Amino acid sequence: MKRILLLSALFATIGLSAQTTHHIDNWAMGISNQDASLTIDQGDTVEWTWSDTLPHTVSSTAGSTETFDSGTISGVGETYSYTFTEIGANTYQCNVHPGMNGTITVEEVLGVNDVSKVTFEYYPNPTTDILTINAADVIDNITVYDMSGKLVMTADNAGNSNSKIYMQNYNAGTYFVKVTVSGQTKTISVVKQ
């Protein structure tokens, strides 16, 4: 019951932002993981465009939040689109050439009016031990959730504008860090290595 309540709080702002289509224009042999990876908002679409003549797929892999598969497609200029509706990390690959792979990270959509008000920087991401958060204003509190929406950590920040989250003992994976600055909340996804 508690978990359901937490998830509804996380998802309460769905639908306030406009949808965006992101493009991966060089889905071809040799594409780097970096070029095949994006961070997008919940509800956004990713369109992959084939840029060589070899057969490729866009296929989610084990552990991906959502399941999707283009099937095998060949031809320069061919495309495949998928709209991501769930918050989380989506690992994927070409099933013909598994060296072609990336991660689409889907973040919570902020209320349109909140975006400019929530200002903070965080580093490093991915992190191995300490995540530092520096805000332009007082951080009210910070909560950390794992991929299943389970609360991992909550911290009252006692009026400071910076904070450190000690993640050494966290399992490797993606976490959602919900930061409230001067009453405005933004959720970021952070990868623990």
Ligand SMILES: [Cu+2]
């Ligand atoms: Cu391929």
